[in-house]
Amino acid sequence: MSKQEELWDENHSRRHSRLMKMGSRVIYASFAKKIVRCAASLDKEMTIVDLGTGPGLLSIHLGRLLPQARIIGVDLSSGMLQIARENADEAGVSNFETRLGRAEAMPIESNSTDLVVTQSSLHEWGDPREGLAEVFRILKPGGRLMLKDYNRAWLSGWKRRLLGIFHHLGMFKFTFEEVAGLLREVGFDEIEGEGRGLALFVRAVKPVP
Numbered sequence: 001m002s003k004q005e006e007l008w009d010e011n012h013s014r015r016h017s018r019l020m021k022m023g024s025r026v027i028y029a030s031f032a033k034k035i036v037r038c039a040a041s042l043d044k045e046m047t048i049v050d051l052g053t054g055p056g057l058l059s060i061h062l063g064r065l066l067p068q069a070r071i072i073g074v075d076l077s078s079g080m081l082q083i084a085r086e087n088a089d090e091a092g093v094s095n096f097e098t099r100l101g102r103a104e105a106m107p108i109e110s111n112s113t114d115l116v117v118t119q120s121s122l123h124e125w126g127d128p129r130e131g132l133a134e135v136f137r138i139l140k141p142g143g144r145l146m147l148k149d150y151n152r153a154w155l156s157g158w159k160r161r162l163l164g165i166f167h168h169l170g171m172f173k174f175t176f177e178e179v180a181g182l183l184r185e186v187g188f189d190e191i192e193g194e195g196r197g198l199a200l201f202v203r204a205v206k207p208v209p
């Protein structure tokens with residue numbers, strides 16, 4: 001069992017789900033709206049993979065905003081996926097399914113996905129470069145990635161000292177430039193985004209040959 005599988009056992013997963021549901025509107029709704037704007041030019045019946053879906057709350061927002069889309073939540077924690085299923089059923093969202101798997105070896109067919117979204121998960125992947133190469137593999141040509149994580153560039157000086165008292169800081173793993181560099185290495189194009197505040201947003205496109 002990997003370190004992340006051990007970390008996200010059922011108890012920890014349920015605590016995360018309860019906490020995140022309290023702040024769901026703030027934490028997920030704005031990213032979901034950005035995703036919907038980015039998806040506007042894609043087929044309405046698109047396939048979306050939510051990588052590291054956790055309790056499925058981003059997928060639930062997307063499921064409501066894009067009722068014709070098929071949304072697949074992938075996560076390495078079976079406990080999380082069970083909770084994601086319960087949350088989707090409770091919310092009455094039926095266009096969401098789950099698959100157990102790692103970012104670095106996704107149980108998803110090549111060239112099958114219109115959009116990959118991932119929030120607060122990249123910093124946990126055992127091999128981020130391999131995970132992003134997998135994202136590239138499963139996307140259709142012209143398909144897109146929308147990624148959100150924590151911005152290490154924000155964490156300087158007093159913020160590092162203050163936050164370090166309350167929390168381990170492993171989530172602040174990447175800067176925008178580092179993620180953009182990895183995406184370029186695995187073949188992505190049109191890499192855009194920002195990493196100025198606490199959060200890091202990156203959009204990228206798999207080129208059409």
Ligand SMILES: C[S@@+](CC[C@H](N)C(=O)[O-])C[C@H]1O[C@@H](n2cnc3c(N)ncnc32)[C@H](O)[C@@H]1O
Binds near residue numbers: 051053080120124125
């Ligand atoms: C901090 S939680 C975020 C969950 C969700 N995206 C959210 O924003 O609420 C990180 C999630 O990433 C998953 N995860 C960590 N490493 C992973 C990997 N290599 N492949 C797939 N999922 C992974 C964990 O199991 C966990 O559910």
